[in-house]
Amino acid sequence: MNNMAPNLRHLRAFCVVAAHQSISRASEEVFLSQPAITQAIAKFEQAFDIELFTRRTDGVFITDAGKLFLVRAERAQEFIRTGIEEARRIAQVKSGKGFSNLDQLVSGVQLRALIAIAKTGNFSLAARHVGISQPSLYRAARDLERLSAMVLFRKSGQGIELTPAAEIWARYAKLAFAELRQGYTEIEEYKGIDVGRIVIGTMPLARTYILPTAITRITQTRPGVEISVIDGRYEDLLHGLRYSEIDILIGALRNPPPIDDVVEEKVFEDELALFVRVDHPLTRRKKITLEQLAGYPWITPREGSPTRTKFEELFAKRQHARPKSLVEASSLILIRGLLMDSDRITILSAHQTRHEQEQGLLVQLPFDLGDTRRPIGLTTRRDWHPTAAQAEFLDALRVAGGVMN
Incomplete structure (x- = not known):
């Protein structure tokens, strides 16, 4: 169920049956025959392997499992409607053009095609991604343009690219399908089965203690849950979060958040410090000057990161030329190796180097x-x-972060 392209008309029928407690009423509203709706619900129940409705002579009544899926189904449909509205707004579609009930006309395959083209930039690759022939995918894509009265695709030097309207529509379509996958997971959880996958986007600081601690805790209580950790630049991870490819992003917060469709939660506060190997020449000094720091080679984060900004400010505010020999790196393993084999200095989180300090590999310089x-947070x-x-994993992250305070 979670990997199938859903029949959106059947999904709507499911919601209407739940609202009216009647298949005949739903038949009139979604323009499907009663046998077709009955069959659609049966397919959902077969896919979930659980009863979603209780049938009685006075109507059909949604079960507890059905209520779980209903929340997700309604949220998915709302994402689809919002995506259409936003796409029309961006494309400046005039009133009367296209179908006013477009959300009831588009199919799951058409939206899957839209997402696949956005991902691959190629009709052939998109067709393989969706699992249909190229002519079928091309037809689905062009039908979407015809129904919406919007230009969604255009040729580029790299292949096919989406227009801004199509991009926002694809994003909301991905959110809709992610919602249905969540619904599948919740029903399995209701049945007492640990399934699903939690995808975490992580920046360097969280990888040494908070994340391993939280993962250990959740896998002890829910051994069937799959955990996927994605490392990367903040901008890439944020994109993945907003497009439902990542569930949670953990690391240094941006204040204010860079965009209003995400929320940030502080878990603890971190402080930066200067680190070197234990037998570095500067460790023998009780007082260190900026001039002495500038005389050694450094390892810095990439430009644009908050820590790199602090490094630049360290020398700029005191009107001192910064060190000439710089290596940009974000991998703690690489940074540790460079520090151990040279007289380089780096600016890092004290928490991030916790294990290295405990093992006697790195030491903090006495410089304010x-x-x-x-x-630092979520x-x-x-x-x-x-x-x-x-939700349990979020709590595990909060508990692990609380130890850092």
């Missing part, structure tokens, strides 16, 4: 950087509704 406190989509397992 001023106020370098920064909030970033999630504003409209995200976690499953029970995801």
Whole structure:
């Protein structure tokens, strides 16, 4: 069920039956025959392997499992409607053009085609991604343009690219399908089966203690849950979060958040410090000057990162030329190797180097950087509704982060 392209008309029928407690009423509203609706519900129940409605002489009544899926189905349909509205707004579609009930006309295959083209930039690759022939995918894509009265695709030097309207529509379509996958997971959880996958986007600081601790805790209580950790630049991870490819982003917070469709939650505060190998020449000095720091080679984060900004400010505010020999790196393993084999200095989180300090590999230099406190925490989509397992993992992250305070 979670990997299938859903029949959106059947999904709507499911919701209407739940609202009216009547298949005949639903038949009139969604323009499907009563046998077709009955068969659609039966397919859902077969896919979930659980009863979604109780049939009685006075109507059909949704079960507890059905209520779980109903929430997700309604949210998915709302994402589809919002995606259409936003796409029309961006494309400046005039009133009267296209179908006013477009959300009831588009199919799951058409939206899957839209998402696949956005991902691959190629009709052939998109067809393989969806699992249909190229002519079928091309037809689905062009039907979507015809129904919506919008230009969705255009040729580029790299292949096929989406227009801005299509991009936003594809994003909301992905959110809709993610919602249905959440519904599948919740029903399995209701049946007592640990399934599902939690995808975490992580920045360097969280990888040494908070994340391993939280993962260990959740896998002890829910051994069937799959955990996927994605490392990367903040901008890439944020994109994945907003497009439902990532569930939770953990690391240094941006204040204010860079966009209003995500929310941030501080878990603890971190401070930066200067680190070197234990037998570095500067460790023998009780007082260290900026001039002495500038005389050694450094390892810095990439430009644009908050820590790199602190490094630049360290020398700029004191009107001193910064060190000439710089290596940009974000991998703690690489940074540790460079520090151990040279006289380089780096600016890092004290928490991030916790294990290296305990093992006697790295030491903090006695140099006052001023106020370098920064909030570390969780970033999630504003409209995200976690499953029970995801909510437990959030709690595990909060508990692990609380130890750092």
